[in-house]
Amino acid sequence: MIGTLLSAAFALFIAFYPMHMEANIPWTIVMVCMVILAALFLAVHAGLQVFAWAPLVKAGRSITPRVADLFHHDPGLRWASWYLTLFPLATFLIILVIALFSNINKIDLLAIWILLLGIAVDVLHYSLKRILKFFNPFNILGMLTQTAKSDVQEDRDMDLHDCIDAISEVATKGIETSSTALPNDALNELQIITRNFLQSAKSIAHWKLKDEQPGNEDKVTYALFFLFQRIELINDKAIEKRLEPVCSTVVTTLGKIAIHAAKFDVSLASYPIHVLGRCALKAQQNNLPDVGVKGNIALLEVAKAIMTETDVTYQEIKEPFAVLINDMHEISKEIFRQNKETDIEELRKPYRLLKEYFTTEKMASHPDTPNILAQLNQVIAEFDALELVLKTIPPLTTEEPKEKPPETQK
Numbered sequence: 001m002i003g004t005l006l007s008a009a010f011a012l013f014i015a016f017y018p019m020h021m022e023a024n025i026p027w028t029i030v031m032v033c034m035v036i037l038a039a040l041f042l043a044v045h046a047g048l049q050v051f052a053w054a055p056l057v058k059a060g061r062s063i064t065p066r067v068a069d070l071f072h073h074d075p076g077l078r079w080a081s082w083y084l085t086l087f088p089l090a091t092f093l094i095i096l097v098i099a100l101f102s103n104i105n106k107i108d109l110l111a112i113w114i115l116l117l118g119i120a121v122d123v124l125h126y127s128l129k130r131i132l133k134f135f136n137p138f139n140i141l142g143m144l145t146q147t148a149k150s151d152v153q154e155d156r157d158m159d160l161h162d163c164i165d166a167i168s169e170v171a172t173k174g175i176e177t178s179s180t181a182l183p184n185d186a187l188n189e190l191q192i193i194t195r196n197f198l199q200s201a202k203s204i205a206h207w208k209l210k211d212e213q214p215g216n217e218d219k220v221t222y223a224l225f226f227l228f229q230r231i232e233l234i235n236d237k238a239i240e241k242r243l244e245p246v247c248s249t250v251v252t253t254l255g256k257i258a259i260h261a262a263k264f265d266v267s268l269a270s271y272p273i274h275v276l277g278r279c280a281l282k283a284q285q286n287n288l289p290d291v292g293v294k295g296n297i298a299l300l301e302v303a304k305a306i307m308t309e310t311d312v313t314y315q316e317i318k319e320p321f322a323v324l325i326n327d328m329h330e331i332s333k334e335i336f337r338q339n340k341e342t343d344i345e346e347l348r349k350p351y352r353l354l355k356e357y358f359t360t361e362k363m364a365s366h367p368d369t370p371n372i373l374a375q376l377n378q379v380i381a382e383f384d385a386l387e388l389v390l391k392t393i394p395p396l397t398t399e400e401p402k403e404k405p406p407e408t409q410k
């Protein structure tokens with residue numbers, strides 16, 4: 001904007017200057033300078049486009065091959081390219097008018113060209129900054145999210161899947177370099193895309209579209225399963241690299257997605273809940289103990305959000321809560337299996353808290369509550385029995401038995 005403001009101020013100054021200065025201007029030299037500057041801008045713009053491809057190819061290998069496609073279809077670069085191409089043409093047109101028509105006000109044409117020159121400086125600066133953004137993986141994630149948002153609004157399902165695939169690829173490339181910030185940011189972008197997708201799918205326009213086109217009701221389920229496959233791949237790569245923070249972010253991300261799915265349709269929450277439990281259990285089995293604990297906490301928060309943030313009065317909640325309790329139980333058993341000294345009360349506490357949620361006025365009258373409470377009581381009873389067994393087992397002594405003195409021969 002600085003170039004535009006300065007050129008506008010200078011253009012206004014010479015436009016309102018006394019007109020007799022036109023005779024003192026060497027117009028031949030001015031026109032030559034205009035041609036040189038216009039050609040210089042065109043050459044610099046072409047050079048930026050040419051020399052950007054080598055770093056773009058490198059970024060495509062280290063980030064995602066989608067970088068080149070984003071660069072080619074970037075609207076900001078497209079408009080900048082159009083302006084920097086038209087600026088030399090406008091310059092030649094102004095020079096032609098100045099040279100052919102002696103009775104025209106040349107000062108006004110020069111003021112217009114100076115204003116166009118200032119805009120061209122700002123556009124060239126913007127184009128350079130925009131190109132440099134394609135070499136930063138965090139900026140690429142933001143661009144992919146914006147592209148996915150427009151794909152959701154325009155119902156371009158295949159393009160949306162490509163964006164999800166590209167973001168997951170950025171995450172896995174970051175994990176290969178033992179980075180945690182990049183995959184964590186990618187997981188957050190996937191959560192944002194899922195939220196926008198489910199909110200858009202729930203709108204009146206999309207429901208009308210679903211009624212008009214049979215089979216659209218399966219698009220949401222397919223997109224979610226496509227997403228879960230990529231998130232599980234990220235979790236597997238993080239486990240392989242022993243990146244526990246990334247596994248924890250996977251659990252948190254799936255918890256948020258489960259809440260978004262429950263707000264769309266409570267029955268749909270069973271899928272992300274099960275994937276959450278599976279990812280947390282796999283991390284726990286591979287000796288990442290904090291992930292299992294965070295998995296149980298995330299599942300508990302999902303249960304609380306379903307009961308408080310969604311209207312479940314006339315909806316069936318038995319299936320998602322059955323999946324949730326079963327996954328929590330599997331994670332708890334794996335935690336105890338790896339560490340026999342784990343406090344049983346700490347393992348039992350989430351189920352008691354969940355049981356308290358179902359004793360509230362809102363949930364006590366729900367028809368599925370008795371079945372859910374029965375499942376909770378069964379799990380709590382198992383831990384009670386385990387605690388009783390552990391109390392009856394005598395502590396193992398670590399002292400070595402004393403050797404008996406050799407008997408003396410009589």
